[in-house]
Amino acid sequence: MLHRSSNKIGIAFVLILVAVSYFSTSQTPEEYPAYLSASPSPTGTKAFYTYLDKEYQVTKETSLPSDITEKQNTIRLLLNPPLFTDQSIQKSYIDYMKDGNTLAIWKNNPDGLFNIQSDYVEELVNIDQTTVETDSSSYQALSSIPVRIQMENEDHVLLKDEYGPIAIERSIGDGKLIVALEPDWLTNDWITKEGHVALIFNTLPLDHEKHIIFDEYSYYTQEGLQAQFNLYPNWAYVLLFEGILLTILWLWYSGKRFGAIIQPRDEMVRFSDERLKALSNWYLKGKNYHASIQYQADYLKDRIKEQYGIPYHKSWIERLSAIENKVTSSNHELRQVAEELETLLHRDSLLKQEYLIWSKRLDRLQKEVESHE
Amino acid sequence: MKSFKSWWDRLLFRDKGILPTKRLLYLFSLFTVVVFLISFWLFSWIWLIVITLLGIVFSLLDIFQLPNKKEMAVFRDIPNELERYQEQDVLIHIHNESTYDLYIRLKDNVPPSFQAVYPCQHRLKKRAVTKISYPIFPQVRGKYFVQNIYIRVKSILGLWEKQITFSQSEEIKVIPNLSETKRYLENAQQYLLHEGMKIRKMRSGPGEFAKVRHYAVGDDPRKINWRQSAKLQEVMTNEFEPEHGKYITILIDCGRMMGVELEDGNRLEKSVEAALTVAAAALDNGDYVSVIAFSKDIQAVVPAGKGLEHLQTILQTIYAVQVNPQESNYALAIQYAQSMQKKRSMLLLFSDVQTFIHEDYHLHYMQKLRRKHLFFVIGIQDSLLQKKLEISPSSVSEAMEKSLAQKQYLQQKETMLKWQKHGLPMLEAPAEQLAATAVSQYINTLNRGLL
Numbered sequence: 001m002l003h004r005s006s007n008k009i010g011i012a013f014v015l016i017l018v019a020v021s022y023f024s025t026s027q028t029p030e031e032y033p034a035y036l037s038a039s040p041s042p043t044g045t046k047a048f049y050t051y052l053d054k055e056y057q058v059t060k061e062t063s064l065p066s067d068i069t070e071k072q073n074t075i076r077l078l079l080n081p082p083l084f085t086d087q088s089i090q091k092s093y094i095d096y097m098k099d100g101n102t103l104a105i106w107k108n109n110p111d112g113l114f115n116i117q118s119d120y121v122e123e124l125v126n127i128d129q130t131t132v133e134t135d136s137s138s139y140q141a142l143s144s145i146p147v148r149i150q151m152e153n154e155d156h157v158l159l160k161d162e163y164g165p166i167a168i169e170r171s172i173g174d175g176k177l178i179v180a181l182e183p184d185w186l187t188n189d190w191i192t193k194e195g196h197v198a199l200i201f202n203t204l205p206l207d208h209e210k211h212i213i214f215d216e217y218s219y220y221t222q223e224g225l226q227a228q229f230n231l232y233p234n235w236a237y238v239l240l241f242e243g244i245l246l247t248i249l250w251l252w253y254s255g256k257r258f259g260a261i262i263q264p265r266d267e268m269v270r271f272s273d274e275r276l277k278a279l280s281n282w283y284l285k286g287k288n289y290h291a292s293i294q295y296q297a298d299y300l301k302d303r304i305k306e307q308y309g310i311p312y313h314k315s316w317i318e319r320l321s322a323i324e325n326k327v328t329s330s331n332h333e334l335r336q337v338a339e340e341l342e343t344l345l346h347r348d349s350l351l352k353q354e355y356l357i358w359s360k361r362l363d364r365l366q367k368e369v370e371s372h373e
Numbered sequence: 374m375k376s377f378k379s380w381w382d383r384l385l386f387r388d389k390g391i392l393p394t395k396r397l398l399y400l401f402s403l404f405t406v407v408v409f410l411i412s413f414w415l416f417s418w419i420w421l422i423v424i425t426l427l428g429i430v431f432s433l434l435d436i437f438q439l440p441n442k443k444e445m446a447v448f449r450d451i452p453n454e455l456e457r458y459q460e461q462d463v464l465i466h467i468h469n470e471s472t473y474d475l476y477i478r479l480k481d482n483v484p485p486s487f488q489a490v491y492p493c494q495h496r497l498k499k500r501a502v503t504k505i506s507y508p509i510f511p512q513v514r515g516k517y518f519v520q521n522i523y524i525r526v527k528s529i530l531g532l533w534e535k536q537i538t539f540s541q542s543e544e545i546k547v548i549p550n551l552s553e554t555k556r557y558l559e560n561a562q563q564y565l566l567h568e569g570m571k572i573r574k575m576r577s578g579p580g581e582f583a584k585v586r587h588y589a590v591g592d593d594p595r596k597i598n599w600r601q602s603a604k605l606q607e608v609m610t611n612e613f614e615p616e617h618g619k620y621i622t623i624l625i626d627c628g629r630m631m632g633v634e635l636e637d638g639n640r641l642e643k644s645v646e647a648a649l650t651v652a653a654a655a656l657d658n659g660d661y662v663s664v665i666a667f668s669k670d671i672q673a674v675v676p677a678g679k680g681l682e683h684l685q686t687i688l689q690t691i692y693a694v695q696v697n698p699q700e701s702n703y704a705l706a707i708q709y710a711q712s713m714q715k716k717r718s719m720l721l722l723f724s725d726v727q728t729f730i731h732e733d734y735h736l737h738y739m740q741k742l743r744r745k746h747l748f749f750v751i752g753i754q755d756s757l758l759q760k761k762l763e764i765s766p767s768s769v770s771e772a773m774e775k776s777l778a779q780k781q782y783l784q785q786k787e788t789m790l791k792w793q794k795h796g797l798p799m800l801e802a803p804a805e806q807l808a809a810t811a812v813s814q815y816i817n818t819l820n821r822g823l824l
Contacts, residue, residue, distance in 0.1 A: 009433065013430055016426060016430060020422065020423050023419075234412045234413070234416035235409055235413060235416075237412075237416075237418075237421075238408050238409050238412040238421060239409060241421060241422075241425070242401075242404070242405035242408060242409070242425065245401070245425065246401055246402060249397065249398055252393055253392055253393045253394070253395065256536065258478075258480055258523060258525060258536065259482075260480075260521060262485055265486070269634050270630075270632040270633050270639075271634060271757060272755045272757050272758065273757045273758070273778075276758075276781065280770065280773040280774045283777065284770060284773055292772070292773055292777070295780040295783075296779060298779070298780070298783055299762075299776075299779035299780075302786075355769065355772065356766070356769055356772060359772035359775070360765075360766060363765050363766060363775075367765075
C-alpha cells in the first residue's frame with residue numbers, strides 16, 4: 001500500500017518537473033499577441049509585413065532605437081504600443097526622430113503618447129463605417145474606435161473624416177512623427193476590406209530608399225507587454241508570491257477541523273435573586289419608598305427582638321431606649337432616630353433622598369445590633 | 374468535478390486529511406526570507422516558481438513516513454459510569470504498526486462538559502503499543518454517547534500531519550457525586566459526629582433487640598440480662614436499637630427554582646446527592662426507600678425497596694434527572710406519593726422552601742397528610758439572600774433590593790414557624806451540609822421513634 005502511494009507521488013513529482021521545464025524553455029506562446037508581424041491570425045499583421053518585406057527593405061527589431069543610429073532616414077512602425085511609463089523609453093524615440101527618422105504609430109487611443117491628445121466623439125460609438133478623406137481623394141473605411149486626434153498648429157493632417165483627423169504628421173527635429181488611429185486596418189482580417197490599403201499607403205511615406213523597421217520592442221520586453229510585472233521592485237513580487245502560498249498553507253493549517261463539532265451549551269444559569277430583582281425594579285418604578293422603609297424597620301425590629309428580646313408591640317421610642325448603652329450610637333442619637341422614625345412611618349410618602357438617608361441609618365443600626373452578638 | 378469536490382471536502386471539512394504543520398509554516402517563512410534577500414541581486418519568475426515548487430515537493434516527501442489508517446489501531450478504555458466532579462483518567466491504547474516512529478496528538482469525542490485535557494505531543498514507537506491517558510472532570514450529569522477518536526500523526530521530521538479518525542461507540546453515564554454517600558457508608562458514626570448528631574443505639578422503651586454487651590456505668594439496670602450475667606459471671610446488658618423496616622419516601626423537586634446556581638453545580642445536584650445519602654443511610658439501616666422526582670409532572674419513580682442493592686436501582690433511575698424550567702406541582706407529587714405509599718412513612722421533600730411556602734393553599738391539605746405520614750421539607754439556604762440582607766446600601770436600587778430581601782426573610786421565617794406549629798417542619802441548610810442535615814433529620818426521627 002505504501003509502495004503504491006509512493007509510486008503515485010513519484011509520478012506526480014515527475015509530471016511537475018516536466019511541466020515546469022516545458023513552460024520555462026518554450027518561448028513561443030500558443031496565442032499570438034494582436035498586431036504581431038509574425039502572426040497569421042486575423043488579429044496579426046503578417047500579410048502587411050510579408051508584402052512590405054517583398055517590396056521594401058524591412059527588418060524587425062525587438063530593442064529600442066540605439067543612440068548611435070547608423071541608418072538615417074528610416075521609418076519605424078509601432079503597432080498599438082502600450083503607453084510608456086518609463087520616460088527614458090519615450091526619450092530614446094524622440095532622439096531617434098530628431099536624428100531625421102520617421103516614427104509611425106498606429107494606436108487605438110494615442111492620448112498621452114508623445115504629447116498627442118485625443119477627443120472622445122460620442123456619435124462614433126454607433127458608427128461602423130466612415131468616409132475618410134486624404135489630400136486628394138476619399139475612401140470608405142471601417143471604424144472601430146470613438147476617438148479623434150486633437151490637432152495642433154504645425155500638424156499636417158494626413159487622413160480625416162467628418163468627425164476629425166484620423167492621422168496626422170508632426171515634425172520633430174529633423175524627423176517626423178506620424179500618428180494614426182485604427183491599427184485594425186493593418187490586421188490580416190481588415191487590410192483587404194474597403195479602402196484600407198490605399199489609406200495606409202497614403203499615411204506612410206514609403207520609399208524604396210527608406211529602410212522600414214517593425215518595432216516589436218513592446219512585445220518581447222518586460223517594459224512592454226509584461227510591464228505590469230515591473231511596476232514594483234522584484235522583492236515585492238517575491239513577497240507577494242510567497243506570501244500567497246504562505247497564506248494558503250496557513251489557512252489550511254488553521255482551518256482544518258480537529259475533533260468533533262462542538263454545539264454551544266445552552267444558557268441555563270439561574271440565580272436565586274431573580275424574584276428580588278424583579279420586585280425591586282417594580283417598587284422603584286412605582287416610587288414605593290415608604291413600604292420599603294417599613295420593611296427595613298420591621299427587619300430591624302426582628303433583629304432587636306432576637307438580640308435583646310424586646311417584643312414587637314413596643315413603640316420605636318421604647319425599643320430604642322431599651323437598647324441604650326448597648327450599642328455604639330449615643331443615647332441622644334438613638335432618641336432622635338426613634339422620634340423621627342415614628343413620624344416617618346406614619347407619613348404617607350417619602351422622598352428619594354430621605355429614603356436613601358434612612359436606609360443608611362437603619363443599616364447602621366442593624367450592623368450595630370448584629371455586632372453585639 | 375465530483376471527485377475534486379470530495380477531495381476538497383476531505384481536505385478541509387472531513388475528519389481525515391493531510392495538513393501542514395507549524396514547523397512547515399516556519400520553514401516556509403524562512404525560505405521566503407532567503408528568497409526575498411536573494412531577489413535583491415537575482416530575480417526571474419521561472420527561477421522563483423521552480424525553486425518554490427521544488428521546496429514544496431521536497432517537503433511532501435515527508436508524507437511517505439506517515440502511516441495509513443490500517444497501520445494504526447486505537448482503543449479507548451473509559452469507565453461506563455463516571456461520578457460528577459470526580460477527576461478520572463481515560464486510557465487510549467494506540468498500536469503503531471508502521472515502520473516509523475511518530476508523534477501524535479489526539480482528541481476524543483467526549484462532551485465539552487467533561488473538561489478533558491488532551492496530550493499534545495506524544496511519541497509513538499514503531500511497531501509497539503503506546504498507552505496515552507488524559508484526565509476528565511465531568512460537570513453535568515446525564516447519559517452521553519462517545520464515538521470518534523481523532524488523531525493527528527506526524528513523522529519525526531514533522532512537516533506534514535495526517536488526521537485519522539477511529540470509531541468506537543460507547544455509552545457513558547455521569548452519575549451524581551457519591552462521595553458523601555461513601556463517607557457515610559464507610560463510617561456513619563464519624564460522618565455524623567462531624568456534623569454534631571449521633572446515632573443513638575441504646576434506648577429505653579420500645580425498640581428492637583440488637584445485642585448483649587458488657588454492662589457499663591450509666592446503663593439502665595432494668596435492661597440487665599440476668600441469664601447471660603449468670604452464665605458468664607459478669608454483668609451483661611441488652612442493647613436495643615430503633616426498629617427496622619420503616620418506610621422512607623424521598624421527593625426530589627426538579628422545578629424551576631432548583632436550577633439556581635451554587636458554587637459547584639446547582640441546587641438539584643446537591644439535592645440529588647443528599648437524597649442518595651439519605652437513601653443509603655436508610656437502606657443501610659434496613660429500611661424501605663422509595664424515590665419520586667417531579668417537576669410539573671412526575672419525572673422518575675422508584676418503588677419502595679430494601680437492602681443496599683436497592684441504592685443501585687435508585688441511582689440508575691434518577692441519575693439523569695434535569696431541572697425543568699417550569700413551576701413544580703407539589704400537590705401532584707404528594708398525591709402520587711400517597712397513592713404509592715399506603716403505609717405510614719417519612720416523606721422527605723428536597724425543594725426550595727421559598728417556592729414551597731408561596732403555595733399557600735396546601736397547608737390544609739398538608740394537615741391531612743400529616744395524620745398519616747411524617748412530612749419534612751429540606752431546602753438549601755439562599756446565600757445570595759444572606760448577602761443581600763447584610764449589604765450596606767449606597768444607592769436607591771441597592772437599598773430597595775435589601776429591603777425586599779428583608780421582607781422575604783421575615784415572611785419566610787413567619788411561614789416556616791406557622792407550618793412548624795402545624796407539625797410540618799421545614800429546614801434550610803447550607804449547600805455543603807445538606808446531606809448531613811438530611812441524614813441527621815432521618816436519624817433523629819428514628820431515635821425519637823416518631824415513625
